[in-house]
Structure formats: C-alpha cells, structure tokens
C-alpha cells in the first residue's frame with residue numbers, strides 16, 4: 660500500500676472510530692457491535708505501525724498513552740474557575756431569586772442542572788484538538804492531568820468543528836465502576852474508597868495513565884469558559900452548542916420560568932437520586948440569559964447569577980452494633 664492510500668485509509672478510520680466512540684460513550688446508542696469497533700482499531704494500529712508518520716496525537720489509538728509521570732505540572736486557568744454559593748432550603752432559594760430579580764429585572768429564566776458529585780476540570784481545545792486538561796485546583800492554578808483525562812472516552816479528542824475554546828465539566832465515577840473498583844480493592848486487601856467522588860479524584864491523580872484508563876470514569880461538561888467570544892446569548896444555548904460539538908452534557912437540565920418551577924424541580928430530584936447511575940449532591944441553578952449574568956456579575960469567589968442547592972446529607976443510620984464496634 661503506498662503512503663497516499665494509507666493516508667486516506669487512516670483518515671477514514673479516524674472518522675469511523677470517532678463516530679462510533681461518540682455513539683457509544685456520549686449518546687449511549689452504539690450503531691455497531693464492539694467487535695467491529697475493535698477490528699477497525701486494530702487496522703488503525705497496524706497502519707500506524709507500518710507508517711509511523713501517520714500516527715497523530717489526536718488518533719483514537721492515543722487515548723491511553725504517554726509515559727508514567729513523576730508529578731503533575733501546574734497550569735494557570737485562562738479564566739478563574741469560580742466557586743458556587745450554597746442554598747440549603749426553600750427560603751434560601753427565594754432569597755436568591757429576589758436578589759436576581761432586583762439586579763437583572765423581573766423577567767428571569769433559570770436553568771436547573773443536576774450537581775454531579777465528582778471533581779471540576781477544565782478542557783482546552785485549539786482548532787478543535789484537545790490539548791490541555793486540568794484540575795480546578797484553587798480556581799486559578801490547577802494540575803495538568805491531560806493524559807488521564809484523555810482516557811475518559813466521553814471526552815472528544817477532536818471536536819466536530821475546529822474551534823478554539825475552554826470548557827468546564829465535572830469528571831466523575833459512575834456508581835457501578837465505583838462498586839467494581841472497591842470490590843477489587845477489598846479482594847487485594849487494599850483500603851476501599853469512601854465514595855465515588857474520592858475514587859474519581861484518586862483515579863485522576865494516578866501518575867500512570869494506564870491505571871487511570873482502567874477506572875472507567877466519565878464526564879458531564881457544564882459550561883464554556885470564554886463564552887463571550889462565541890456570540891452565544893444564553894447558557895442553555897451554550898449547552899446545546901457543546902452538544903453539537905460532540906461533548907457529553909447532562910440531559911436532565913431544565914429551563915425554569917420562575918423560582919416556583921425551580922423549587923418543583925429540586926423537590927422532584929430529591930427522591931429520584933437513587934435512580935441515577937451516578938452521585939449528585941445537589942442542583943445548580945443558573946440565570947439563563949448571558950446579558951443578565953453580566954448585569955449581576957460575580958463576587959471575588961462566585962457568580963451572583965448561580966447558586967448550588969445542596970441536598971441534606973444522608974443521615975447515616977448507625978446501629979448499636981456499629982457503635983459497640985467503634986468504641
């Protein structure tokens with residue numbers, strides 16, 4: 660096979676493997692059996708061995724790669740990753756709504772999102788290529804965990820448009836992966852993780868990407884850091900745009916025309932949490948209009964146009980026996 664034909668074959672395989680990966684891990688609707696995906700991957704690996712000059716950084720074969728690091732480099736976020744103020748009850752939500760309407764006018768629409776209990780990360784893309792992934796850190800400086808984030812199959816290595824942008828999301832470990840991981844740890848006499856959030860944090864901090872790859876993590880992206888450059892006028896439009904680029908966003912989000920609707924949404928999810936395949940620790944409520952967000956602005960730490968409603972911590976029922984064992 661000559662180089663020119665091989666180049667076309669490699670390009671076709673990239674497109675097919677990216678599409679099948681997207682269908683499986685983002686849409687959860689695979690259109691081909693795993694065996695077909697594996698066969699195409701083997702073809703691409705062979706071609707890259709035969710023609711090393713055709714192996715590119717964004718190749719589907721490069722998800723689990725890179726050397727074992729001895730530490731993580733520090734990364735400065737292009738724009739600060741803000742914190743979120745908390746609401747603990749209905750009155751807190753009504754107070755938030757009153758402040759929003761005082762600052763941005765009566766006619767406000769909110770977007771409610773499940774608050775995924777993982778860890779916040781930042782993903783930087785240049786000309787459509789995933790080039791840098793970092794932990795939130797202290798909001799300004801995080802750690803470069805690009806190699807580990809590349810192992811999360813729902814993170815596109817190349818976007819459907821060649822845009823340059825930074826997106827924010829919550830990386831998490833699905834409950835099933837968490838239970839499987841802890842079972843293996845206990846069988847090896849190792850200390851299990853306390854919860855999926857700690858398991859995700861521990862997995863993303865692996866210095867060997869091959870170990871991170873085995874942890875079956877996932878991500879929901881929830882915002883565009885430099886949204887001002889995109890001409891997008893609302894948060895919900897921004898999330899739909901992220902969907903169109905190939906990102907995985909959480910589909911349970913809902914636009915609410917009043918705080919009453921927000922309260923109904925919050926109450927609805929309080930009981931439905933166990934039905935989810937991942938942990939959530941609350942609901943994030945955001946003003947939808949970007950113009951209103953700008954009018955409201957931010958404090959030094961967090962936006963005035965968003966708040967996190969936190970579910971009451973699960974009361975742990977401690978039996979007498981547990982107390983006896985703990986003394």
Ligand SMILES: CC(C)(C)c1nc(N2CCN(c3ncccn3)CC2)c2cc(C(N)=O)c(N)nc2n1
Pocket residue numbers: 740741742743772773774775776777779795827829881882943945962965
């Ligand atoms: C962009 C804003 C600030 C509005 C924002 N900030 C978030 N977070 C900030 C605080 N974060 C944080 N993390 C650690 C320590 C302090 N703050 C963790 C992310 C969001 C987290 C989620 C989620 N988890 O599902 C979400 N759907 N939307 C978010 N939106």
